[in-house]
Amino acid sequence: MLASAISPRDRMIVALDLPSVKEARAMVDGLGDTVSFYKIGMELTYSGGLPLARELVREGKKVFLDLKLHDIPNTVTRATAQVAELGATFLTVHAYQQTMRAAVAGLGGSKLRLLAVTVLTSYDDADLREAGFALSVRDLVIKRSLQARECGIDGIVLSAEEAEALRPIVGPDVLLVTPGIRPSGFELADQKRVMTPGRAIAAGVDYLVIGRPVTQAKDPKAAAEALLAEIEQAAA
Numbered sequence: 001m002l003a004s005a006i007s008p009r010d011r012m013i014v015a016l017d018l019p020s021v022k023e024a025r026a027m028v029d030g031l032g033d034t035v036s037f038y039k040i041g042m043e044l045t046y047s048g049g050l051p052l053a054r055e056l057v058r059e060g061k062k063v064f065l066d067l068k069l070h071d072i073p074n075t076v077t078r079a080t081a082q083v084a085e086l087g088a089t090f091l092t093v094h095a096y097q098q099t100m101r102a103a104v105a106g107l108g109g110s111k112l113r114l115l116a117v118t119v120l121t122s123y124d125d126a127d128l129r130e131a132g133f134a135l136s137v138r139d140l141v142i143k144r145s146l147q148a149r150e151c152g153i154d155g156i157v158l159s160a161e162e163a164e165a166l167r168p169i170v171g172p173d174v175l176l177v178t179p180g181i182r183p184s185g186f187e188l189a190d191q192k193r194v195m196t197p198g199r200a201i202a203a204g205v206d207y208l209v210i211g212r213p214v215t216q217a218k219d220p221k222a223a224a225e226a227l228l229a230e231i232e233q234a235a236a
C-alpha cells in the first residue's frame with residue numbers, strides 16, 4: 001500500500017515501552033482515539049504483554065509485535081507461526097537472510113506482515129566498525145533492505161535518515177518503518193539516527209514508531225495529538 005493511502009493516524013505507531021500491562025492499559029485508555037496503532041516490544045512482552053496484544057486487536061487497534069526474532073530457521077519458522085495466530089499486523093525479525101526466509105515460511109496464510117530490522121537506530125558508523133562490520137550504516141541498510149525484499153519481507157525498519165536514499169532502490173511496495181523519531185527539542189537519549197515526524201514523512205516514510213516522546217510526556221494524549229498534527233500537515 002502506498003503511504004498516501006494510509007491514514008495519518010495509522011502512520012503513527014506508539015511504542016508501549018512500559019513495565020506492566022496495567023500501565024500499558026492505562027496509557028492506551030488515556031490516548032483513546034488519538035492512537036490507532038501500538039507497538040508491543042520486549043519489555044512489555046516479558047511482563048505479560050501478549051494477552052494485551054490480543055485484547056487490543058479485539059478492540060480494533062492495530063498491533064505491531066516487536067519481538068526481533070533471530071534464531072536457527074526451525075525455531076524462527078515455528079515462532080512466527082505462533083505469532084501469526086495473535087492477529088497482529090506487524091512482526092519484526094532481524095535482517096539476516098536465514099532468519100527472514102524462515103519467518104516468511106512460518107506465515108502460513110495469515111495476514112501478519114514481516115518487518116526486517118536493518119541497523120538499529122542507536123548505531124552509527126563507529127558502532128558498526130566496533131562490532132566488526134566493514135560497511136557504513138547507509139550501505140548496510142541498503143544491502144539488508146535488498147536482501148529483505150528478495151526474501152519476501154513486507155517492510156524494513158531503518159532510520160528516517162536513510163529513507164529518502166532507500167526508496168528509489170527498494171521501490172514503492174516495501175514499507176519503510178522508522179523509529180528514532182524526535183519532535184524538535186526532545187532529548188535523543190540512546191537514539192543516534194533521528195528525525196522529526198514532519199521531516200520523516202517528507203522523506204517518504206510509511207510508518208513512524210514513537211515511544212518516549214508520547215509515553216514519557218507529562219500529558220501523553222496532548223503529545224500524541226501534537227505529533228499527529230505534525231504528521232497530518234506533512235502528509236497533506
Ligand SMILES: O=C(O)c1cc(=O)[nH]c(=O)n1[C@@H]1O[C@H](COP(=O)(O)O)[C@@H](O)[C@H]1O
Pocket residue numbers: 015017041066092117119120121122157158179180181191209210211212213
Ligand atoms: O524495531 C524497533 O521498533 C526499533 C528498531 C530500531 O532500530 N530502533 C528503535 O528504537 N526501535 C524501537 O522503537 C522504539 C523507539 O522508542 P523511543 O526512542 O522511545 O521513541 C523502541 O521501542 C525501540 O525498541
